[in-house]
Amino acid sequence: MSRLVSRIGPAVLLAGALTLVPGVSVAELTRVEVGTREDVLGGKAFGSAGAYEKIRGVAHFAVDPRNPRNAGIANLDKAPRNGAGRVEFQADLIVIKPKDPSRGNGVVFFDIVNRGRFRLLSQFSRAEGVDDPTTGAHFGDEWLLRQGYTLVAVGWQFDVNRPSGLIGFAPPVATDGGQPIEGWVRAWFIPNAPTASFEYVTGYNTAAYPPVSLNHPEDRLTAREGIIAARGLVPRDEWQFGRMADGTLVADPNWVTLKGGFKPGMTYEIVYRARNPPVSGLGLASIRDMASALKYGSNMVASGQYAYMYGSSQTGRLARQLIRQGFTIDEQGRKAFDAAFINIGGTGEGSFNEPFARPNHLGAFTGTEFPIQFQSTVDPVTGERAGLGDAMPAGLEPKVMLFDSSSEYWDRGRAAALRHTSIDGTRDQPDAPYVRVYHAAGTRHGSGTIPPAAGSGQFPSNTINYTWAHRGLLAALDKWTREGVEPPASRHPSFAEGTLIARDDLEFPAVPGVQWPTAVPGGFRSDLPGPYSALPFLVSRIDADGNEVGGIRLPEQAVPLATFTGWVFRSEKIGAPRTLILLGGSYIPFPRTAAERQASGDPRPSIMERYAGRADYLQKIEVAGNELARERYILQDDVPAIVEQAGQHWDWRMGSGRGTSND
Secondary structure (H helix, E strand, C coil): CCCCEECCCCCCCCCCCCCCCCCCCCCCEEEEEEEEEEEHHHHCECHHHCEEEEEEEEEEEEECCCCHHHCCCCCHHHCCCCCCCCEEEEEEEEEEEECCHHHCCCEEEEECCECCECCHHHHHCCCCCCCCCCCHHHHCCCHHHHCCCEEEEECCCCCCCHHHCCCCEECCECEECCEECEEEEEEEECCCCCEEEECCCCCCCHHHCCCCCCCCCCCEEEEEECCCCCCEEECHHHEEECEEECCEEECCCCCEEEEEEECCCEEEEEEEEEECCECCCHHHHHHHHHHHHHHHCCCCCCCCCEEEEEEECHHHHHHHHHHHCCCCECCCCCECCCEEEEECCCCCCCCCCCCCCCCCCCCCCCCCCCCCCCCCEECCCCCCEECCCCCCCCCCCCEEEEEECCHHHHCCCCCHHHHCECCCCCCECCCCCCEEEEEECCCCCCCCCCCCCCCCECCCECCCCCHHHHHHHHHHHHHHHHHCCCCCCCECCCCCCCCEEEHHHCCCCCCCCCCCCCCCCCCECCCCCCCCCECCCEEECECCCCCECCCECCHHHHCCCEEECCCCEECHHHCCCCCECCCCCEEEECCCCHHHHHHHCCCCCCHHHHCCCHHHHHHHHHHHHHHHHHCCCCCHHHHHHHHHHHHHHHHHHHCCCCCCCCC
């Protein structure tokens, strides 16, 4: 295995050693240990960009806690310092770059990795999603590489399983004068089946904070119906840390056991004392400083004139927070990031940069607070004026595209409509000059596939694939950033167009067997006490089929075979059937024929009443695709593949796709 050191400043290579020579480092990235270096797909050429190589290694950083650009890192003042007064940490690194940098497009494209997983290729190149791309399937149709992008992922999250290959980082632990720091940690969970014991760390990695004591009298467990109902305190003597094994309680800090057992569909929340918080906010500095080094450093592991970031869901929220807290500007006051594609992040941020941070937390409600928009606006409750872009000096703002599914409008903590309305939900709000806002109508949190996945909802999972719009909009973002070409106009539901309305004003079609979300609760802000914290519940208007009309209507949603939603209720099998699955979406297929429609009493016209046949359906799909390509929301080159995918949908639905529920 080859190993080398890449440094800012003069390259210093010591035979058989990786020791940093004192005085060589002049910036926050001090060195990169390259663990593996290999040609991508055996040296295959990717268009004009030529051959690529993949590098995996570890990046070493040392940040100055006295620099004003680091002032917002929680507990940085409590981190240990080296002899130069800097705080050191390291992060995993993956780079996929043209072997001849002059043949690339000059853009370093950062995957702000979601829970340590590298997904740029699956999101933009139709590839199989893997953490270490190796085979042809892992590179998909190779679109990103053919465009000449250098792909980079650097660890920022301390609580991922690095030994398993996930991309994480190792921050120092904060102390109070060398003494351990204690604080409260909370985690909530929803069992899908009756159980005596539950591994509450699953999905949240609170195992990074084991309880100080398994019997602390102040630790609490609460239970409630749904996500936002009032909490009921479970008496301390009725629950304890540990798991049942053969009728015996085994002490285990990762499990909790409840007398009488946990009920499916109920929301439980555990709050307990923990100690030794890592300085989690250094993960934001890791991203910033790697981008800065690759743009401005010399003799680096990769380089580029521009740096873009892509964050999705968890890291879509992180990208918003990176901008709000000023981490797109480096320690020298230079622009570290030139563009940001923020996917399905809604309006929230997260537990990323705070004492006892929990980066894996879903951020339901806890991340939704003022300000929500990038330009400065006035909070009608407090009178405060602020914007997400306030920390960026004028002229150093990255170009920003916000892209959300319907789930972000329907999920109670995401309130995506507030990206483009006033915070009181009474009027449309114009974009900041460097921001565009998009909504993929009738989609769920995450692209779908044909056939639809069964999932745990009352209907199969929404099938719409919106990554077609990702490719078109990334191409537009690139031209906007490098050439100043205006991108496609923001497209989302709006009051002006009559496509944005209050949830209570929706009129749903009377489809048999469908429970419409007429009574699910809305969201609230985490920075205000009730009743002032309630947020407006605004969603896209729907047509007679129940399909949304506001936003980018991708061809399979505009020329439908089903009703597609950004919500889905829990099935009876997992309990609480009047509660929505977090960030889910439904596929409610149309009847295939008039006879089938009449027999079921479905008011929606059947497929064969809508289209003369397969050829007619695909011709309409192609027309819709060509129009979106003309408007630059998708790529013209992708229209044939979109038509092919729609054909697969037709064949499945009109052939074996007879089921309409998960039963």
